[in-house]
Amino acid sequence: QKIGMDPFEIRARNVIRDDAYPATGASGIKLEVLSHEASLRKLRELMNYDALRAEQTALRKQGVHRGIGFAVVIELTNPSAAFYGVGGARIASQDGATLRLDPEGDVTVLVGVGEQGQGTEGIYRQIAADAVGVDIAKVKVITGDTDVTPYGGGTWASRGAGIGGEAVLLAGQALRENILKVAAAILQREPGTLALRRDRVVDAGDGQELLPLQELGRIAYFRSDTLPAGFTPELMVTRHYAQRDYPFIFTNGVQASYVEVDPDTGFVKLLKHWAVEDCGRVLNPMLVDEQMRGAIVQGIGGALFEECLYDEAGLMLNANMADYLVPMSAEMPDIELAHVMTPTRSSKLGAKGAGEAGTAGAPAAVMNAINDAIAPFGAVVHSQPITPQKLLRALGKVA
Template identity: 40%
Template sequence: MIGVAVPRREDRRLLTGAGTYLDDLDLPGCYEAAFLRSPHASARVLAMDTTAAKALPGVIGVWTGRDLADLVKPIPPKVTNPKLYDVPRYPLPPEYARFVGEPLAVVVATSRHIAEDALELIDVDYEVLPAIASTGAALAPDAPSVHDEVPGNVAVHLTQTAGDPETALATAPHRLRERFVVARGGGHSMETRGIAASVDRATGEIVVWPCTQSPHYTRNLIAYFCDVTEDEVRVVVPRDNGGGFGPKAQFHGEDAVVPYLARLLGHPVKWIEDRSENFVATMMERTQVHDVEVGFDDDGRLLVVKNVFQHDQGAYCAGLQVPTITLSTLPGQYRIPNIHTELIACYTNMVPTSSVRGAGRPQAVVAMERMMDRIAEHLGADPAQVRRVNLVQADQFPYQVGLTFRDGSPLTYDSGDFPALHEAVLDRFDYAGERDRQRAALAEGRLVGIGLGAYVEGCGLGPYEGARLRLRRDGTVLVTLAATPLGQGYETVYAQIAADGLGLDMRHITVATGDTASIPFGQGSFASRTTVTAGSATLQAARRLRERILDVAEVLLKTSAANLCFVDDRVCVVGEPDHGLTLTEIAQVANIGKHGITLPPGVNPGLETTSYFAPERAAYASGMHAATVEVDPETGQIRILRYVIGHDCGTVINPMLVDGQVLGGFAHGIGNALYEEPHYDAAGQPQTTSYLDYALPSAVEVPPVELVHLYTPSPLNPLGVKGAGEGGTIPVPATVANAVEDALRPFGARITSLPLTPAKIVAALTAG
């Protein structure tokens, strides 16, 4: 079944309105929570009077961080570093608010409406403090401190080098430098964050239903905040999840508060984030400022790249995964003997940043790919040719870049064929023809430009993921995963993988996910990692379960397992389809048995297998994008005329689903390239807190795309797969920016800030 475009099993219930999301959960008599959020980016809470709020009919209780001393424990960063100046991030900070939207108190009432009415009755006395709203402001010599204990507002300063970059820069025949700015953006999933919790009165178990990408991570932190063992917490992710895109892989303060209060009250409590809260309180990503310099020879061959970038960490460090990915993603598909890549992560009075689809890679690709075009322009060369002379060659894999990836392993590209991918995209794009059409358009007075963008994506990250397979009494096989689906089609893909490993038709296979009571350990769905890890675990467990089933059948049919095969839902002697047993009959013997009766000799009980796959290091997917755009110089509007995506994610399990992931990622990338830009004033006040002000692309704005696939299996896992969920997003901003600057080249305009809004285009034309 691997490689077959099987339609998604999930779609019927989703298309007919039968999906089950968190807010569909029926908890009779459930209380609802609402959070009081800071209206200031930086303030000290001098006093908070909750008397009137508590007196409102229907209010169960009102709590601040000072009321819940046991809950005021730091939320640990997801990824850290010994050099990090970490500061506590509390679920309900008792004294200081560090960003607009930070939760400071919680109301629990019989309905959300009453809870929100009560919020308006809370009287807070704030001492408003100076705020930092950008990395530039954070690094200014006279900048106020976001946290008194952090010198210069620098959360962490890290550098990686390969070769001798300073000498290479000093001796390079040609040098260019530029500053590029990439704006913030959010995940904006259709279903916002939320969490519900209850306590089983009989067992004392805390049962939690969260919108999360990482159920076991959530379970462990809830156990930490409630001061219980992880076995006393059960996390059950609803069957359907309306998108994640990174923010739901993080642990926010509300995720600790709601289970804590459910346990305190002995009553179910639920909180569903509204869209206004999502704009100000859910973690974001992308904000980086890159100062990049390259040295190269007369042929455009890269001799050195130096990139020093500022990363907006927000008010707290939820984790360093994003900037450390940027740190090592810079080289992309190119052979660069000398590299200097340097991170300065700053604390600001903004909502904390963490992963959003692409997770630090789009910013690095902007820095590298924009400079590739600048090299071509400087030399009067073709941008495609400049890329050709720098590509890692197919016979150089595994290719050691000379840096360290965010998983702690040496940055080593496992497999690929970048030149073949490059040429396949240019052929489909008809690159020479597009250049001819561009010249013809210019002769007509139209501004048409062509852009290219290449990337390498570290994916399939550890530490591990697991799968449990069990033959059930009805003769079907249940595949249980710790990782939770967010729209990727897990119920289909993992049934395909299990079917391949078992040699059994996938009609007899069911997939269940996201229940920590069903599989004890897991990491979650993020970082384009799950098919590598959970997929490999599923394949391994399926192969072992096949052996176990055939071992039982061998005894019962009195023949060698080598002579047996699956025929529909039966295990039969090869060539004798009538001589066999159904899977139900085999389960009856090995799993159920007869009470008090000894098993047949040679039959081992329990047809269940569990496997955990831990990759030795990351796998590396890759891709190449090509675009033609037209720019209206009067309005600044950009129209994409042609777009081709080349993608290599190794072995493809389900081509239809991979295409869907790539195209969905592309839509996200179009938003980052052209539309999504939150604005803040100098005091850190958000100015774009609804979709009236924050533009997301719709189906109308996303242009048609042509896809080209290359398949270079990874040698690092038994499936040969790599990640597919983020590749469509990663190079889009760089590709579109290259195309737009190419279109504006007659005016000498420079594109250095993303997204490319009409106002920025007009400003670039005026400045040029």
């Protein structure tokens, strides 16, 4: 049974066009650049939508009830000081990074954004290695110690790459310039004729190796007496970054869920899940994909499993992991991901946030898929988690 406009088509007709940015939303919020149209096109191809609809129609004739659901997502990331500052909350939107060239040629990064499993330390090593010009194995990251790291907001609101990463990039670029000034003093050349690649100072023109970083570090730290009079090596730099161009830098994406509902038991089987995400410049595909998968699983947990239950006295009945349902690997579908990249121009890095958008989109996609599956029965469910009992009640099977 098909009622009204196709759910994919209604979204495709109503999103803001990709060439209409910058734009202002209905609430007055400013949107720098999003990619709804490109994301929808990529999703349709990724999931082979037309074939999936044909499969759904054929299976319904056999008494198998499957549904397809969509969710188009906009998620605020990289918040500026306008987020908490206007309310007087002392929560910093800026972050800082200190980068230091050590005597042996290694680079130490000190940054206030901590690691919570989302991969920030890996991202910072990657950014620092590229910005300075050293092998990633030469980079050490220190986070979580506010006595030594620059002052910053820390880990919140999908800002690890976009804010902390930008600070690391700016500090890394400044450190590279300072290293080349030291190299120019040692080699008695102009800094503009030099470059830094793979732990070595090289000729910017032909790439000829001129000075290993380890030797530069030895001279700068232990034999500065051999450098020109009045020249002091500055091999430790700190840079800060706060997003100022917009109140938030929005990321966007679209998700789709394919489910099968048993109308006799109310059981929902998750068959497949797709997501196309635009988090600006993708810095590490593996990290962002697995962060998205984890976030989607968390969102599915809210849609189908997780619920706090209380007795008449207000005591929680399922306050332990034996009774509180969370999604496990056996229940989860394959999650297929793709990306559209529209880097933000508010930073050099161009990175937006990623993780929260996965959680935000999954519950709606799953709920819409379930309702699509039970549409032939004239039934609808909205209350989450969507349990078998709620489904059977909606289907008129139980009171």
